[in-house]
Amino acid sequence: MFSGFVECIYCKSVLTYMLLLLVLRNINMYKYKHTLSTLEKMSTQLSSDLSLDINETLSSTSPLNTKKLDRDNGTAENGEQDGNNRQQWGGQLEFILTCVGYAVGLGNVWRFPYLAYRNGGGAFLLPYIIMLATVGLPLFFMELAFGQFASLGPITVWKINPLFKGLGFCSVCVSWLIALYYNVIIAHVLFYLGASFTKQLPWVHCDHEWSAPNCKPPIYNGNFSANITLIPEGQPCNATHTLVNGSCIFIPSVTPTEDYYYNYVLNQSDFPEIMGGVSWKLTITLFVAWLFVCLVLIKGISSLGKIVYFTAIFPYVMLFILLIRGVTLPGPGPAKGILFYLTPRFEELKNARVWSDAATQIFYSLSACSGGLIAMSSYNKFNNNCYRDSLIVSLINCGTSVFAGLVIFSVLGYMAEEKGVDIESVVKGGPGLAFIVYPEALSKMPVAPLWSVFFFIMMATLGFGSQFSIVECVLSALTDEFSEWLSPRKNNIIFRISFCFLMFLLGLPMVSQGGIHLLNLVDYSVSGFPLLFVALLELIAISYIYGYPRFSEDIKMMLGFKPNVYWMVCWLGVSPLVVGLVIIANCVLLEKPEYAPGLVYPSSHISLGWCIALFPIMWIPGWFLYYYCRHGGYDILRINMMPLAGWGPAEASNRPVGSVHYSNILGADGDSVQIQWNRNYTPGYITSIASGLSKLGSGNELSEGSATESQSNLQKPSCSTKSASENEKDTPM
Template sequence: MSRTLPGTMGRDRDPLTASRGRDHGLGLGRTDSRDKLSKKMDFLLSVIGFAVDLGNVWRFPYICYQNGGGAFLIPYTIMAIFGGVPLFYMELALGQFHRTGAISIWKRICPIFKGIGYAICIIGLYVSFYYNTIIAWALYYFYSSFSETLPWTSCDNPWNTPNCTSYFGKSNISWTNFSKSPAEEFYTRKVLGIHEADGLDDVGGLHWQLLLCLFIIFTIVYFSLWKGVKTSGKVVWVTATLPYVVLFILLIRGATLPGAWRGILFYLRPNWEKLTDTTVWVDAAAQIFFSLGPGFGVLLALASYNPFNNNCYRDAIITSVVNCLTSFLSGFVIFTVLGYMAEMRDVEVEDVAKDKGPSLLFITYPEAIANMVGSTFFAIIFFLMMITLGLDSTFGGLEAVITAIMDEYPHVLSNRREIFVLGLVIVCFTGSLSTLTQGGAYVVKLLEEFGAGCSIIAVVFLEAIAVSWFYGIQRFCNDVKSMLGFSPGVYWRVCWVAVSPAFLAFIIVSSLLDQPPLMLFDYQYPEWTISVGFLIGASSFIWIPVYMVYKLAWTPGSFKQRLAVCIRPEKSVRDQQPDSLCMVSVP
């Protein structure tokens, strides 16, 4: 349905007015006091740092080899072109034009969908509860790497069991189903202490070393975010670029290892039959979605600090390509080392590449590093890379929550950012305590599966519907034109209206139909924990229908009048600009 707001008739036909709007850098919610990113690169590095995270290093390589090797790149590329990148571009454009966070932005788009903003904030909190714990694990490894002999090299440590078995440097080793590598026992028994827990029924006590590591992580996060994007925009110059330096160092080292070619062949060997499997396409869609990260409110928040006429179209293309290429590069880094391990163990590559989660980073790769020349150096830079990859994403995720809440309640929080950020960090730290117990890894897995699983995909699905169908694709394209001077083409319009929502619906339906048993190590999650997981997922999404009912109930008039008001933007761009810019020449 086509709708025209009062005072906006002819906006896009009046180049003088549009030019003035761009020159003055005016947009919704933008005031002179609002922070601005100092440089263009601050924004690009912030977005790249958020999009490129730990998942690029472990999830993409595993999914690629599991789903047809080089053949997987075909569905991955298709899903990126028609699903991931259009959604990425949409969020950057929305944030830059409306210049406000994920909650208050819905007043200017479609007020009845404002619950999406609250859902995004709750999902952001759930992610912070477990994601920073993974960074704390990396910090623990980083500290442990400062030793002449890495502690996960041998089986002669107090935490090792009689089942500990090391392949490297030995012959005639008998490996059974009960055998454990030194790296695995260091991770599960020393770092996690998971053997002391009885599943989620009894998670045991707190691990004080991890508590200290997490405290350090949140301290870094606080002092990077407390002053706003001007501070975090400088920090990402280190945290977003250092991982690429380390990746290239590790790639060169991995390529020189014996058997590296075996890993590369295994990684890229195409299995064309896999393309007929629906699961492969589901995995490709899910991977590109979670890799680019639309829906978390981060792109909205970061883009809202851009100049009004910034070329967000070019930014979307650049950052999407960098993200995808980083995932592809990480695959070479990981599989050269897996090929080396297969060579040393005299087994097939698939026998050492069974883990798709954090275990790949905390067991498999460290085990290979421990048996390299210069193992201490490579361990230090590897875990430093993991820490910086994780911190970037944490900065973006929490900045999304901070921007959303501060923009929604400016009269209360505008001059109290430091105190508000401190309170938010304390909440996140407190919420993470359960993940620091001896059974904390079970909690991390539960939150990872349900805290930001189907709920975030459903949120983005409704966001795409609200923008394309309720706000109107023509109005949205006019907004983009007022910023960039050109309107998105037919390809982008078709993707936003039909293809991208179908892409998201495809992931949602496939995920709901395919619910494999949830397991971690040898522990299968009981039914009651799965129920708890669904409640966690529902606790964020439920805010969308709750707010819809609230909005309709408190809006005066008949039901038809209420509905009309609730789907019509409360404010237009002209409401935020001087009267002189609202004047339109009449032919």
């Protein structure tokens, strides 16, 4: 009797389950038909409204109020909006100059010449060109085509693969961190520019109240001699002499340029742990820098496209003038400096560090994988020749790096000749080259303040040219991602002003006494691993997951031709391999950062550096897991982690009666009812179906194919009943 009761309960459960499936199926079909009906009504209404708008437009159009349209892309003559309410460049030249200004920055002046000197001189050009051809150029073209095709920012563009949207957040975080410290460097440049408007440059002597006691002007070509007589003159006589052991304490001196930079401009603390107070001088110049950035970008690319005509072209005029001045300086020094810069030392190519530096410099100079190229190209016309633009900008950028090296080393050669020392002793990289070595060389030229003004104007335009694009990358990415709140013009202007002011506040710690240590730490942490990881995963996501055939067809839609075999080989094989090898090399050759020659950052700052480096990277797996779980992945994972049907005690008699944990439900008489449920119809799956259907009422679309698939999936669960005796027959003794 009890067995019959159990069977009755089971049959009722099965009938209830089938009834639930039938109800869900009917609801699904009703929602599907209702959605189709709604879409038909919307289509009819849209056609009617569109016809009415066209008639009103044609009737009200006159020569006085008609806005001239660009025939190529249907945008206004000033290129402000496209058909999708997105700004566009006013012309192709604006885009090219913006990319040139973005790619060509301060690193081309102070980083590349130093790396070339350190890694074999002219021989460094070989790995540099190889890395450009195998990694830099393919990534540059890929990102330009990627952003132009979708006309979306670096975050929203990952509609191509939502699971990899974390790459967009990672690249934008990198740009945000770079913009944070890059404007601090520009603030230093502006301070030097203002200090250059004097009759005598303030860094040529030590007669200042803030000068260090060991500040000594450099002595050029000085010869020193001393005659010491130990035996007194006169007739020799018997005498007793005492020799005294003495010790000499050597206190190294600093030049006026070093004293000016470290003690006056930075007021630098001796240790990274000591942050000290904020410098009011640099606070003012930092505010001016962010104010200028805000004014240029307040209207987006419509204002940026005009300022780049100056910020992208003027640095080349100044570089050419400074090169002419450098090679015409008296003496053989300039020629020796250029020869030292270009002479190859091929034995250095055996060092893995040389190739790693070349790859890192390519990412640094081309500004690839930081989101800016995608953001800038998203404002292009759909049929813009981004293939040509990528070649032009890449070659201009690399040519600028080599050309800037000629300018720098011609002056360094002159400086070394004047000092009577080797060129190696005056070469420095990073900010030391821009704020110590080169200002000292400029101070020795005739009409020194004039050349100093020219040099720092060039540095300011180089810095702002890159900073505009870096900040616009972040602003456009957030505007696209949160378009509902930030797209309205008034809200967007408020957002841009607020963002620049917030960045100014966040930059204040970097203009404190210990701020330069923090700046160098952020620069060291951001410019390495995050960009390399973005490059590798970007190549995988587009070339393999989205697929090279699809991507090449997308490019053909824009340009009219597919990429040739060179791009296919790079995107599918060479570029991912090279980037992977560079990541491994950087891990093997990883060194602790130094805040001064031979002085390593304390462990607390090294930990902070790792946190800064990992902060952008963690967006990649974080978003992947979030999106995966948010869209049913958690249910799939939970189902796949459930025990299989055969799990439980091997003997049926050992399974508890009525247990829901095992597939066998035993009756009192020993008969078993074995239920083999279809795994697609777990309670979690039913809940997910109901949740998906409920979304239809909120306007989500349901395609005919998905409806058919849902109907076909709603099948009767397979279940079978076997008696205990039948099980015994099937089971060998």
